[in-house]
Amino acid sequence: MQDPSAAPVVIVSNRGPLSFVTEAGRPVPRRGSGGLVSGLAPLVESGRASWIAAAMSEADRAAARPDGVATGEGLQVRLAEFDADLQRRYYDEVSNSTLWFTHHGLFDRVRAPAYDADWRASWDAYRRVNEVFADLVVEHAPAGATVLVQDYHLTLVAAAARGRRDDISFVHFHHTPFAGPSDLEVLPPEVRAELLEGLLAHDTCGFHTERWATNYRDCVRRFIGTDAATFASTLNSDLQDLRHVASGPACIRAGAELDQLVGDRMLIARVDRMELSKNIVRGFDAYGRLLERRRDLHGRVVFVAACYPSRLGVADYRRYRDEVVAAAESVNQRFGNPRWRPVELAEDDDFPRSVALLQRYDVLVVNPIRDGLNLVAKEGPALNVRDGSLLLSTEAGSHSELAPAVDSVFPFDLEATADAMERALDRDPAERSRLAGELRELVARRTPADWLSDQLAAAGEVAH
Structure with missing residues (x-):
């Protein structure tokens, strides 16, 4: 396997570095702001990295070429497309209404959560979206690539890709807090296990502070019975x-x-x-x-x-x-x-x-x-x-x-x-x-480039 710290990079995220708006009947690109894009976009601009993200709007879908790639503002992104029901279930019902609430400790347990057949259909949709992202990684990642998977929307990508591309290193970075065991236990046991096993399929998982990394390791030890590789790296804006x-x-x-x-x-x-x-x-x-x-x-x-x-x-x-x-x-x-x-x-x-x-x-x-x-x-x-x-x-x-x-x-x-x-x-x-x-x-002590370097270094440390 190629040294991940020097390997080609594939970035995988729900939102990409570009979004599109329709002006005069044509899709017009808008470059994303914030530390995530500032930290990762230079790799794409240099030609070392490619980016895979979800199409979030009709304008995004209209901007994509037949091969699924959209370009603008010096960047290009491969867009995964999902129908409206799949997107709603994956994004609204699971990512935002369940996982976000869990990791931020927002549930009023007297009233929520309450899991039913419809919610489990939404979890199936979440799994399916992650599988689509994994398929795109398997198909398009260069040999020996380091894949940087971003955030709680995409915890199952590495698990879905493993076995088909053993040359790839996977790093997951979790931008939200990570729930401690007492908060994560609100998830159905089989979902909780699938979520943690999905994260464990990455070579290592990163968090903005050691506190969230510790919570993740504690959850893995309690619910899975093993240890997890982690690192902590804070992100700054440019x-x-x-x-x-x-x-x-x-x-x-x-x-x-x-x-x-x-x-x-x-x-x-x-x-x-x-x-x-x-x-x-x-x-x-x-x-x-x-x-x-x-x-x-x-x-x-x-x-x-x-x-x-x-x-x-x-x-x-x-x-x-x-x-x-x-x-x-x-x-x-x-x-x-x-x-x-x-x-x-x-x-x-x-x-x-x-x-x-x-x-x-x-x-x-x-x-x-x-x-x-x-x-x-x-x-x-x-x-x-x-x-x-x-x-x-x-x-x-x-x-x-x-x-x-x-x-x-x-x-x-x-x-x-x-x-x-x-x-x-x-x-x-x-x-x-x-x-x-x-x-x-x-x-002023850190830049977005430092955060990126930490992810690549963590991948290299695990590989060695």
């Missing part, structure tokens, strides 16, 4: 690219609009998908508690939350969106007046505005219930120009890196979160500057 975007005209305009909205008030900010694990409602509730006891802050602070709806195909997410809106409105009704709205909630996905918020905040709230990493906690300090403070949940994967320079919050404690907001708002300029400088140094 900060140079992010700063370049921040200096562009769209972000400058968004910054001017934000200046007009905020004025001379102190700015508390958050930038999130409206995702259950992000804990947005408790963040607003904690802010309300702060305003109850600090009347002097009325009119002097504003909480601007850029929270765009996500996964609205899942009923729990639709309900949560309504709860987020209601929580923001409750604070405004209790404390606002004609001259001051304590909370400004923006629901549209406006990237320049999100960047402007990260540049301008005095306090950034990142308080997830549980999070595999959370890149906003790194992007904020890198972009911020006001020596802003970071409130960071102890349950975020990035907390283990950034803890010395943040205001740590336990995500379920409203009073402690309000205390942390108060402490950050009252912090003297010298201390703000010291902590912000330390944060900037911490988030």
Whole structure:
């Protein structure tokens, strides 16, 4: 077998580095953003790697050539196509409504989960989608390739490919938290075993922190009775690219609009998908508690939350969106007046505005219930120009890196979160500057290329 650290690479993920939108009747490519694409795309551009992903839209399908390959923005991706029912079952019912909830500890066990024949049909669909990805790997991977499988959507790919391509090395990287045994036991025993055996079919599995790697090994020992190879590697955004975007005209305009909205008030900010694990409602509730006891802050602070709806195909997410809106409105009704709205909630996905918020905040709230990493906690300090403070949940994967320079919050404690907001708002300029400088140094230590190198090195270590 070829040394995996120098071998050709195949990247396998649910979403690819390109998405397409229809303009004037034609599919137009849009390059993905974020650390995943930043870390992996250079390999594709250099010709060393190929990428396999799912077609997520009609525009994606229209962009693919007869051989299934779509190109644009200097990249190409081989797209796997699935019918609407298979996609819904694999993506909404299993990946998002079951596995995401399991790994983030979101189930209310009094009511959910409840597995029936329809859910088991969805698990069959999940298995089938993974088999299709495996078929594409078997057919198209170069000899001796290292296959980098990304995230919880695709845990069974290596198991489905093993035996047909023994020349291939498989690395799985799990971007979410990994459930401990007490959370993973909510899965049906046969599904739990298939999931873990699927991950064990990889040569090694990576996680953003050692905490999630330990959870995985504990699950394997308890439910399978063996040991598992793991590694931990944190991911950063491409900060140079992010700063370049921040200096562009769209972000400058968004910054001017934000200046007009905020004025001379102190700015508390958050930038999130409206995702259950992000804990947005408790963040607003904690802010309300702060305003109850600090009347002097009325009119002097504003909480601007850029929270765009996500996964609205899942009923729990639709309900949560309504709860987020209601929580923001409750604070405004209790404390606002004609001259001051304590909370400004923006629901549209406006990237320049999100960047402007990260540049301008005095306090950034990142308080997830549980999070595999959370890149906003790194992007904020890198972009911020006001020596802003970071409130960071102890349950975020990035907390283990950034803890010395943040205001740590336990995500379920409203009073402690309000205390942390108060402490950050009252912090003297010298201390703000010291902590912000330390944060900037911490988030600059790694690049997306380091994360990629860790995956390839882990594959090489297992091979040897």
